[in-house]
Every structure is written in structure tokens, then in C-alpha cells.
Amino acid sequence: MTGVLDTVNQRTQLVGQNRLELLTFRLMGRQRYGINVFKVKEVLQCPKLTSMPNLNPLVKGIAHIRGQTISVIDLSLAIGGRPTTDIEKCFVVISEFNRTIQGFLVSSVERIINMHWESILPPPDGAGKANYLTAVTNIDNELVEILDVEKILAEIAPVDESMDSTIGEEIAQAQAEKEVVRRILIADDSTVARKQVQRAIESIGFEVVAAKDGKEAYRLLQEMAAKGKISDQISLVISDIEMPEMDGYTLTAEIRRNPDLKDLYVILHSSLSGVFNQAMVERVGANSFIAKFNPDELGNAVKTALTV
Template identity: 30%
Template sequence: MALDHGILLETGTNEFEIVEFIIKSDTKEHHFGINVAKVREVIRFPEIVKVPDAHPSVVGTANIRQKLIPIIDLAQWLELKYDEDYKEKKIIVTFFNHQYNGFVVDEVVRIHRITWADIKDYSSITDFSLVETVLGVVDIGGNLIQLLDFEKIVLELNPETGLKDIEVDYSKAPQREGKTVYLAEDSSVIRRFLHSHLEQSGYTTFSFENGKLLLNKMKEQLPDLVVTDLEMPVTDGAFVVKTIRSHPDTRDLPVLVFSSLASEENERKVMSVGANRFIGKPDTDILVNEVDKYLI
């Protein structure tokens, strides 16, 4: 089942869509969700080739549409169960951070449209063993759907896909002095990493864990440039861009989007609501140079 991304909701409404899927353990069904923007298609379990010395959760690789894609047993990763009987299972094929992956699940239920404000803090979930891998939860029809941090899962499976070192030209520090950058990023690791490098390069930097906090700060003081993630709780990056462009005082403010949802389609969508630049994670190495282009 391929997903038609052309029918998705309007960009900048603070809404998004999730694919609900189920993983069955010995005692219960666990309902999870993934952002539709990360999903390419859902397929039956394919023929796989075992990979020597691979992570135990990687059951092998499969040739899917002429691409060699790692197949990851999500239940094993989450330590819910270990089951090698895959013939009735489904694969959610994803694309983010410039790479494809396939995740083994028991059942794919349906697509739901929700807002970022619907997501509750993960501390309210009952599966406390999963807390570090859950971004948040949403209650739909009495089912508690847990939104998994797929970027964290892939990073731990393949650390080489992580953040790239940033080489900063410190000779430009005097030119950066007095320029203020606002950064919205829900990942604390990425937020600290980017904040540190922007500050070290000479920019005055304020960082926020979601778009709402950034927009609230702009009511007090305007920055010289905004860097924002797309996927964030409460208020997402596309809504941030659209809001900035809707006010005369900020209509010309440079806005850079930094997101794992790197595709021509997503770039087109955020550019259509007014972003100046789309940078795909994990290309952190070019971020300071891109900020320099607009402020120096």
C-alpha cells in the first residue's frame, strides 16, 4: 500500500497525520504511531538477506523498488517480544534523514489527522519501559497511541547517521556579533548541539523546545533570523513559518527550516508558506554557513 502524499492536509495549519500500527506482545496490543510524512509505503514481509554482525534488531535487508533497505524488528527493539515468524507481518517503509528503513509491525490500522496540541507528554503513558523511545501520546477513540522516536531508533542502530561536525570560520565572529538567532527544536540533543555552535560562532542565540515558545518570545523581541524544525509538539515549524510571514513586522525575516523530513515534496511545501531555505537533517555542517549567508 503506497501512501498518496499529494492529498495530505494544507501546510502550516499545525495539523499532521499519523499512521497507527499495532505490535502484539504476550499480554496486550500496543498501539503506536508514526508521522505520515516519514512513511513511503506499507508492504507485506519481503524476502530478506541476513546481514552478518548486524544489530540483533536488524533481521536482514530487502530489495524494495531497487533499493537495498534494512529491515528492523520493532518489537525486538522495544523489547516487547522476540518472534521470528514474520510471514504474516507488515513492513512500514520509511524515508527520513536521507535514508530508507523498513520496520516490522503486526498490523497497520489506519491514518488519523491530529494537531500537535493533541499530543500529551510521554510521562502520562502506562508503558514506562518505553518512555525514552516515545515522543508523546495521543488518545484516539479510547486507544492510547504512542508516537515513537524513529530518528532515535535509527541513530542507535547506525551511529554514522548522526549529527555532522560543524566547522566554523571564527574569523567572521566580529561580523556576527550583535546578530540574534532564534532556534526551535524539540530534540534536546540537537537543540544543545546547534545552540552551542551558533553561540561559539558569535551569534546571540535563544533556543526553544517548540514553535509556540519561539513565537511567544518574538512578541517581546524580534530576532535577525529564525531556525526551526518541522516536527515539534504544541506548534510545528510550518505553522511558525506561516505565522511569521503573516505579520508585516516579520514578513521579510529570514527563516531556515532544519528537518529530518528531507524530500523534494516537503521542501516545496515549506517553501510555499515562506521559508527561505530547507536544510535536511543531519546536515548540521552547513547550517552556520547558511545563517551567515543571510546575516553577514
């Protein structure tokens, strides 16, 4: 187990185009789950947890780790399962995404698996809207569920989705001056994240075309291009990076390779952050990158796209 933890800590700094490294773990049962290693800062044996008044019921306690105070979320309970027991035998996955750091309490940690995004598939249609999955995959003939940790975090600590009204006014002025199409395509596999972006974009007067992953987004763009000039139908694309079947990097690269789509303005909008994102943004030809989720930053990125 120590080897697995050491590997996680070393490899969270790596990046591979159109591939991901999945950390697999189990909760209170036999089902196997996964999380992208790039969201993981560290994995450690569960430390002593401190209970505090008025904590969210899904938060098992507070841990003091490397000079930081971190909330530890009972991941099994958060997705509707049984509360985690035998905490002293459990592990905490310290994660960083959406500009926050938190710990997820898990029963056991297994290993890291390097996979191609094409092997990561959307949840089955019968999973329902209440599930906590962004994707599924098959490893060693066993179904692995990739959890929508953004949805879990949003339920525990909702974010302010309102946008500064002056940004909307400035965008309206830019639209009037350039007569841009009031329509934007967004792609995100997280239902919560997709709705957050959609509400923010609609609040500044745009229609939204929504796709649940890069493959669906590219298909929609191809269908639009077949009908006529793409710039007459949408003004830009806002895409997540981590998505099943086709990630945001690959989507951007495909857009740049397609003569009918190559001039589209593309904003990559991800829960991940760091230097490697900026490097990949330049490599695939995206116009900009912003970290989730700040509605004002998103609005300003749209304003920039409309004024270039």
C-alpha cells in the same frame, strides 16, 4: 488490509497545511503507535529477511525490495520491548527520512488518520528522558504514542556531527562585519535532533535557545519581543517542521504575521524532503529549507542568513 496499504502508498505524496496523516500500527502488545505518513514510502508484508554478520542487534535482517537493499529494524526491540515474533505474519513500514531509507518491522498495520497538529501533544512529563516518544494523541479514546524514529535511527547509525572548521571561520568573519547577535533559537520535538543542532550551532560560537515545539518557540519569541527589539536578542530561527501543538509551517506563518517578529530569518530544518516542502516554504514565508542532518549544510545556511 490491502486497502490500507494502497492508501499509504498513494497518500504519501499529499501535503496539508498544519495537518498530518498518521499511520497507526501495533508492536508486540496492545499499545497503539503512530508515524507521520510523509515519512512512509511503502507498507508491505514482511519479505524474506537475510541475516548478515555484525549486524546491529536491533536489525532483524536485510531485505531486497524493488532493487534496493534495506535494513529492517525490529521496532519493538528498538524501543525496549520484546523481540518481534511470527515475522512471516508481520509487516514492514519502509520509511524515508534524514536522507536514509530503512524498514521498521511491526506486528500489524491499522489505518491512516487525518489530524490537526493541535491535537498532537508533547509526551507527559513523567515519561522520562529515556522514552522514545516525540508526541502523543488520543484516537477513539485510546492513547496513541508517536515514536521518535530519529532517535532510534541515531542509536543504530550515529551521524557525524562535526562541522568543517572553515565554515565556522567564515561565520565569525560575517559576525564581525555585521555585528550580529550570537544567539539562535532552535525548535525541534526530537530530543536527539535538537541536541544535534544545538551542538553544531554551539561549535560555531553561538548561544542556543531551545524549544521542544513550535508553540513553545513562539511563546519564547513573544517574550523576547516584549523586552525589546527582537534582532537585538536573536539572529535567526531554526525550526523542525513536524512538531506537536504547532508545526514549523504554522510557527513561520505566525512569525510573519507578528509585526514585532516578521523580519526574523527562518530556516526550516526537517527530516522530510521533497518538492512539497519547497512549495510550503514559499507559502508560509520561510527563508530557506534544508534536510536533516548535515552539519556543513546547516552551517552554510546560517552563514547565508548572516550575510543577507
